[in-house]
Amino acid sequence: MTNIDDLAGSLGRALGNTPEYRTLARAKECADDDRRIVELTNQLRQQEGTLQAAIREGKEPDQAEMERYEAALNKLQASSVYQSLVSAQANFDKVMYRVNAAIQKGMQEGAASRIILTS
Numbered sequence: 001m002t003n004i005d006d007l008a009g010s011l012g013r014a015l016g017n018t019p020e021y022r023t024l025a026r027a028k029e030c031a032d033d034d035r036r037i038v039e040l041t042n043q044l045r046q047q048e049g050t051l052q053a054a055i056r057e058g059k060e061p062d063q064a065e066m067e068r069y070e071a072a073l074n075k076l077q078a079s080s081v082y083q084s085l086v087s088a089q090a091n092f093d094k095v096m097y098r099v100n101a102a103i104q105k106g107m108q109e110g111a112a113s114r115i116i117l118t119s
Contacts, residue, residue: 015099020092027088030081040076047072 047069
């Protein structure tokens with residue numbers, strides 16, 4: 001398995017050097033440093049917990065709580081810092097989709113091969 005671990009490490013280093021990953025890392029850092037984004041995110045998490053608790057108990061979530069949640073979500077989504085983060089994540093997701101497709105293709109080719117590689 002060492003060969004696979006080495007290859008995975010190389011892939012991880014290569015992904016870490018992509019412009020998409022670097023942009024994502026910067027966008028995450030900006031979001032983490034933005035006090036308003038952090039406050040809105042914390043508020044959303046708290047409100048999600050309240051809404052989920054009501055649903056688990058079989059209750060209809062409180063309308064006022066739903067409105068507060070939607071208002072906070074709208075504020076978060078309107079933030080340019082958050083929009084940059086979402087865009088950067090989407091771009092990196094595209095890279096990962098291509099990587100996963102290439103890995104899948106390689107696995108299929110490896111499974112079809114009669115040659116057995118040893119590590």
